[in-house]
Amino acid sequence: MSKNIILTHQEINHKIKRIAYQIYETFVDNEEVVLAGIAPNGYVFAEKIAAELKTISTLKVSLCEVQVDKQKPESAIHTSLTKEEYSNKGLILVDDVLNSGTALIYAVRHFLDVPLKKFKTAVLVDRNHKKYPVKADFKGISLSTSLLEHVHVVFDENDSYAYLN
Known part of the structure:
Protein backbone atom coordinates (compact mmCIF):
# COMPACT_ATOMS: atom_id res chain seq x y z
CA MET A 1 0.00 0.00 0.00
CA SER A 2 1.24 3.47 -0.82
CA LYS A 3 1.20 6.70 1.14
CA ASN A 4 -1.60 9.03 0.17
CA ILE A 5 -1.02 12.50 1.62
CA ILE A 6 -4.31 13.75 3.06
CA LEU A 7 -2.98 16.90 4.78
CA THR A 8 0.12 18.87 3.83
CA HIS A 9 2.24 20.96 6.19
CA GLN A 10 0.43 24.12 5.08
CA GLU A 11 -3.00 22.51 5.50
CA ILE A 12 -2.12 21.26 9.00
CA ASN A 13 -0.99 24.76 9.97
CA HIS A 14 -4.28 26.14 8.65
CA LYS A 15 -6.26 23.54 10.66
CA ILE A 16 -4.28 24.39 13.81
CA LYS A 17 -5.04 28.09 13.39
CA ARG A 18 -8.75 27.42 12.75
CA ILE A 19 -9.04 25.09 15.76
CA ALA A 20 -7.26 27.66 17.95
CA TYR A 21 -9.80 30.32 16.94
CA GLN A 22 -12.69 27.92 17.62
CA ILE A 23 -11.27 27.13 21.07
CA TYR A 24 -10.83 30.83 21.81
CA GLU A 25 -14.43 31.55 20.77
CA THR A 26 -15.70 28.68 22.95
CA PHE A 27 -13.60 29.63 25.98
CA VAL A 28 -13.63 33.43 25.58
CA ASP A 29 -15.23 33.85 29.03
CA ASN A 30 -12.49 31.81 30.71
CA GLU A 31 -9.19 33.19 31.93
CA GLU A 32 -7.38 29.89 31.51
CA VAL A 33 -7.66 26.68 29.52
CA VAL A 34 -5.82 23.39 29.78
CA LEU A 35 -4.83 21.56 26.61
CA ALA A 36 -4.44 17.90 27.54
CA GLY A 37 -2.72 16.07 24.70
CA ILE A 38 -2.65 12.29 24.43
CA ALA A 39 1.02 11.34 23.99
CA PRO A 40 2.85 11.23 21.78
CA ASN A 41 1.25 12.95 18.75
CA GLY A 42 -1.80 14.37 20.52
CA TYR A 43 0.55 16.22 22.86
CA VAL A 44 2.57 17.63 19.95
CA PHE A 45 -0.71 18.74 18.34
CA ALA A 46 -1.75 20.35 21.66
CA GLU A 47 1.59 22.22 21.81
CA LYS A 48 0.98 23.63 18.33
CA ILE A 49 -2.56 24.71 19.22
CA ALA A 50 -1.27 26.29 22.46
CA ALA A 51 1.34 28.30 20.56
CA GLU A 52 -1.34 29.60 18.20
CA LEU A 53 -3.74 30.38 21.06
CA LYS A 54 -1.06 32.45 22.75
CA THR A 55 -0.70 34.62 19.63
CA ILE A 56 -4.43 35.24 19.09
CA SER A 57 -5.82 35.48 22.64
CA THR A 58 -5.20 36.54 26.20
CA LEU A 59 -6.09 33.09 27.53
CA LYS A 60 -3.57 31.54 29.88
CA VAL A 61 -2.81 28.17 28.31
CA SER A 62 -1.51 25.22 30.32
CA LEU A 63 -0.31 22.03 28.67
CA CYS A 64 -0.89 18.59 30.12
CA GLU A 65 0.62 15.41 28.72
CA VAL A 66 -1.73 12.43 28.95
CA GLN A 67 -0.27 8.90 28.90
CA VAL A 68 -2.74 6.27 27.71
CA ASP A 69 -1.68 2.68 27.09
CA LYS A 70 -3.41 2.18 23.75
CA GLN A 71 -2.99 -1.60 24.02
CA LYS A 72 -4.60 -1.66 27.50
CA PRO A 73 -6.59 1.60 27.75
CA GLU A 74 -8.37 0.46 30.93
CA SER A 75 -5.05 0.61 32.83
CA ALA A 76 -4.12 3.70 34.83
CA ILE A 77 -3.83 6.96 32.92
CA HIS A 78 -1.05 9.34 33.91
CA THR A 79 -1.01 13.11 33.41
CA SER A 80 1.77 15.65 33.75
CA LEU A 81 -0.55 17.94 35.75
CA THR A 82 -2.14 17.03 39.05
CA LYS A 83 -5.92 16.99 39.39
CA GLU A 84 -5.72 20.19 41.43
CA GLU A 85 -3.93 21.93 38.55
CA TYR A 86 -6.80 21.37 36.10
CA SER A 87 -9.73 21.31 38.52
CA ASN A 88 -12.45 23.93 37.84
CA LYS A 89 -10.87 24.99 34.55
CA GLY A 90 -11.81 24.64 30.91
CA LEU A 91 -10.12 21.57 29.44
CA ILE A 92 -9.65 20.42 25.86
CA LEU A 93 -8.57 16.80 25.36
CA VAL A 94 -6.43 16.65 22.19
CA ASP A 95 -5.36 13.77 19.95
CA ASP A 96 -4.05 13.57 16.42
CA VAL A 97 -6.43 10.91 15.04
CA LEU A 98 -9.83 9.85 16.33
CA ASN A 99 -9.92 6.29 15.08
CA SER A 100 -11.99 3.84 17.15
CA GLY A 101 -12.41 6.33 20.00
CA THR A 102 -10.85 3.98 22.55
CA ALA A 103 -7.98 6.21 23.72
CA LEU A 104 -10.20 9.30 23.77
CA ILE A 105 -13.06 7.71 25.73
CA TYR A 106 -10.76 6.30 28.41
CA ALA A 107 -8.98 9.64 28.71
CA VAL A 108 -12.35 11.41 28.97
CA ARG A 109 -13.31 9.05 31.79
CA HIS A 110 -10.09 9.94 33.64
CA PHE A 111 -10.85 13.68 33.53
CA LEU A 112 -14.46 13.23 34.68
CA ASP A 113 -13.22 12.52 38.23
CA VAL A 114 -12.58 16.25 38.66
CA PRO A 115 -15.00 19.17 38.33
CA LEU A 116 -14.32 21.12 35.13
CA LYS A 117 -15.84 24.40 33.93
CA LYS A 118 -16.08 23.09 30.39
CA TYR A 132 -17.55 4.31 21.44
CA PRO A 133 -19.95 7.26 21.55
CA VAL A 134 -17.25 9.92 21.53
CA LYS A 135 -17.06 12.90 19.22
CA ALA A 136 -14.60 15.62 18.40
CA ASP A 137 -15.83 19.11 19.21
CA PHE A 138 -13.02 20.64 17.17
CA LYS A 139 -11.63 18.76 14.18
CA GLY A 140 -9.33 19.50 11.30
CA ILE A 141 -10.81 17.05 8.82
CA SER A 142 -13.40 14.26 8.78
CA LEU A 143 -12.41 11.27 6.73
CA SER A 144 -14.28 8.13 5.73
CA THR A 145 -11.85 5.27 5.26
CA SER A 146 -11.95 1.51 5.14
CA LEU A 147 -11.03 -0.49 8.22
CA LEU A 148 -7.89 -1.69 6.43
CA GLU A 149 -6.60 1.85 5.92
CA HIS A 150 -4.62 3.67 8.58
CA VAL A 151 -4.13 7.39 9.13
CA HIS A 152 -0.70 8.52 10.29
CA VAL A 153 0.28 12.02 11.33
CA VAL A 154 3.93 13.07 11.20
CA PHE A 155 4.95 16.17 13.15
CA ASP A 156 8.45 17.17 12.07
CA GLU A 157 10.08 20.49 12.88
CA ASN A 158 9.69 21.93 9.36
CA ASP A 159 7.42 19.45 7.62
CA SER A 160 4.26 18.03 9.15
CA TYR A 161 1.83 15.93 7.14
CA ALA A 162 -0.88 13.32 7.46
CA TYR A 163 -1.14 10.32 5.20
CA LEU A 164 -3.32 7.32 4.59
CA ASN A 165 -1.93 3.87 3.91
Whole structure:
Protein backbone atom coordinates (compact mmCIF):
# COMPACT_ATOMS: atom_id res chain seq x y z
CA MET A 1 0.00 0.00 0.00
CA SER A 2 1.24 3.47 -0.82
CA LYS A 3 1.20 6.70 1.14
CA ASN A 4 -1.60 9.03 0.17
CA ILE A 5 -1.02 12.50 1.62
CA ILE A 6 -4.31 13.75 3.06
CA LEU A 7 -2.98 16.90 4.78
CA THR A 8 0.12 18.87 3.83
CA HIS A 9 2.24 20.96 6.19
CA GLN A 10 0.43 24.12 5.08
CA GLU A 11 -3.00 22.51 5.50
CA ILE A 12 -2.12 21.26 9.00
CA ASN A 13 -0.99 24.76 9.97
CA HIS A 14 -4.28 26.14 8.65
CA LYS A 15 -6.26 23.54 10.66
CA ILE A 16 -4.28 24.39 13.81
CA LYS A 17 -5.04 28.09 13.39
CA ARG A 18 -8.75 27.42 12.75
CA ILE A 19 -9.04 25.09 15.76
CA ALA A 20 -7.26 27.66 17.95
CA TYR A 21 -9.80 30.32 16.94
CA GLN A 22 -12.69 27.92 17.62
CA ILE A 23 -11.27 27.13 21.07
CA TYR A 24 -10.83 30.83 21.81
CA GLU A 25 -14.43 31.55 20.77
CA THR A 26 -15.70 28.68 22.95
CA PHE A 27 -13.60 29.63 25.98
CA VAL A 28 -13.63 33.43 25.58
CA ASP A 29 -15.23 33.85 29.03
CA ASN A 30 -12.49 31.81 30.71
CA GLU A 31 -9.19 33.19 31.93
CA GLU A 32 -7.38 29.89 31.51
CA VAL A 33 -7.66 26.68 29.52
CA VAL A 34 -5.82 23.39 29.78
CA LEU A 35 -4.83 21.56 26.61
CA ALA A 36 -4.44 17.90 27.54
CA GLY A 37 -2.72 16.07 24.70
CA ILE A 38 -2.65 12.29 24.43
CA ALA A 39 1.02 11.34 23.99
CA PRO A 40 2.85 11.23 21.78
CA ASN A 41 1.25 12.95 18.75
CA GLY A 42 -1.80 14.37 20.52
CA TYR A 43 0.55 16.22 22.86
CA VAL A 44 2.57 17.63 19.95
CA PHE A 45 -0.71 18.74 18.34
CA ALA A 46 -1.75 20.35 21.66
CA GLU A 47 1.59 22.22 21.81
CA LYS A 48 0.98 23.63 18.33
CA ILE A 49 -2.56 24.71 19.22
CA ALA A 50 -1.27 26.29 22.46
CA ALA A 51 1.34 28.30 20.56
CA GLU A 52 -1.34 29.60 18.20
CA LEU A 53 -3.74 30.38 21.06
CA LYS A 54 -1.06 32.45 22.75
CA THR A 55 -0.70 34.62 19.63
CA ILE A 56 -4.43 35.24 19.09
CA SER A 57 -5.82 35.48 22.64
CA THR A 58 -5.20 36.54 26.20
CA LEU A 59 -6.09 33.09 27.53
CA LYS A 60 -3.57 31.54 29.88
CA VAL A 61 -2.81 28.17 28.31
CA SER A 62 -1.51 25.22 30.32
CA LEU A 63 -0.31 22.03 28.67
CA CYS A 64 -0.89 18.59 30.12
CA GLU A 65 0.62 15.41 28.72
CA VAL A 66 -1.73 12.43 28.95
CA GLN A 67 -0.27 8.90 28.90
CA VAL A 68 -2.74 6.27 27.71
CA ASP A 69 -1.68 2.68 27.09
CA LYS A 70 -3.41 2.18 23.75
CA GLN A 71 -2.99 -1.60 24.02
CA LYS A 72 -4.60 -1.66 27.50
CA PRO A 73 -6.59 1.60 27.75
CA GLU A 74 -8.37 0.46 30.93
CA SER A 75 -5.05 0.61 32.83
CA ALA A 76 -4.12 3.70 34.83
CA ILE A 77 -3.83 6.96 32.92
CA HIS A 78 -1.05 9.34 33.91
CA THR A 79 -1.01 13.11 33.41
CA SER A 80 1.77 15.65 33.75
CA LEU A 81 -0.55 17.94 35.75
CA THR A 82 -2.14 17.03 39.05
CA LYS A 83 -5.92 16.99 39.39
CA GLU A 84 -5.72 20.19 41.43
CA GLU A 85 -3.93 21.93 38.55
CA TYR A 86 -6.80 21.37 36.10
CA SER A 87 -9.73 21.31 38.52
CA ASN A 88 -12.45 23.93 37.84
CA LYS A 89 -10.87 24.99 34.55
CA GLY A 90 -11.81 24.64 30.91
CA LEU A 91 -10.12 21.57 29.44
CA ILE A 92 -9.65 20.42 25.86
CA LEU A 93 -8.57 16.80 25.36
CA VAL A 94 -6.43 16.65 22.19
CA ASP A 95 -5.36 13.77 19.95
CA ASP A 96 -4.05 13.57 16.42
CA VAL A 97 -6.43 10.91 15.04
CA LEU A 98 -9.83 9.85 16.33
CA ASN A 99 -9.92 6.29 15.08
CA SER A 100 -11.99 3.84 17.15
CA GLY A 101 -12.41 6.33 20.00
CA THR A 102 -10.85 3.98 22.55
CA ALA A 103 -7.98 6.21 23.72
CA LEU A 104 -10.20 9.30 23.77
CA ILE A 105 -13.06 7.71 25.73
CA TYR A 106 -10.76 6.30 28.41
CA ALA A 107 -8.98 9.64 28.71
CA VAL A 108 -12.35 11.41 28.97
CA ARG A 109 -13.31 9.05 31.79
CA HIS A 110 -10.09 9.94 33.64
CA PHE A 111 -10.85 13.68 33.53
CA LEU A 112 -14.46 13.23 34.68
CA ASP A 113 -13.22 12.52 38.23
CA VAL A 114 -12.58 16.25 38.66
CA PRO A 115 -15.00 19.17 38.33
CA LEU A 116 -14.32 21.12 35.13
CA LYS A 117 -15.84 24.40 33.93
CA LYS A 118 -16.08 23.09 30.39
CA PHE A 119 -14.76 19.94 28.69
CA LYS A 120 -14.21 19.63 24.92
CA THR A 121 -12.25 17.41 22.55
CA ALA A 122 -10.07 18.29 19.55
CA VAL A 123 -8.53 16.08 16.86
CA LEU A 124 -6.71 16.72 13.62
CA VAL A 125 -8.29 13.78 11.74
CA ASP A 126 -11.69 12.35 12.65
CA ARG A 127 -12.29 8.91 11.14
CA ASN A 128 -15.70 7.31 11.02
CA HIS A 129 -14.96 3.95 12.65
CA LYS A 130 -15.82 4.61 16.26
CA LYS A 131 -16.52 1.83 18.74
CA TYR A 132 -17.55 4.31 21.44
CA PRO A 133 -19.95 7.26 21.55
CA VAL A 134 -17.25 9.92 21.53
CA LYS A 135 -17.06 12.90 19.22
CA ALA A 136 -14.60 15.62 18.40
CA ASP A 137 -15.83 19.11 19.21
CA PHE A 138 -13.02 20.64 17.17
CA LYS A 139 -11.63 18.76 14.18
CA GLY A 140 -9.33 19.50 11.30
CA ILE A 141 -10.81 17.05 8.82
CA SER A 142 -13.40 14.26 8.78
CA LEU A 143 -12.41 11.27 6.73
CA SER A 144 -14.28 8.13 5.73
CA THR A 145 -11.85 5.27 5.26
CA SER A 146 -11.95 1.51 5.14
CA LEU A 147 -11.03 -0.49 8.22
CA LEU A 148 -7.89 -1.69 6.43
CA GLU A 149 -6.60 1.85 5.92
CA HIS A 150 -4.62 3.67 8.58
CA VAL A 151 -4.13 7.39 9.13
CA HIS A 152 -0.70 8.52 10.29
CA VAL A 153 0.28 12.02 11.33
CA VAL A 154 3.93 13.07 11.20
CA PHE A 155 4.95 16.17 13.15
CA ASP A 156 8.45 17.17 12.07
CA GLU A 157 10.08 20.49 12.88
CA ASN A 158 9.69 21.93 9.36
CA ASP A 159 7.42 19.45 7.62
CA SER A 160 4.26 18.03 9.15
CA TYR A 161 1.83 15.93 7.14
CA ALA A 162 -0.88 13.32 7.46
CA TYR A 163 -1.14 10.32 5.20
CA LEU A 164 -3.32 7.32 4.59
CA ASN A 165 -1.93 3.87 3.91
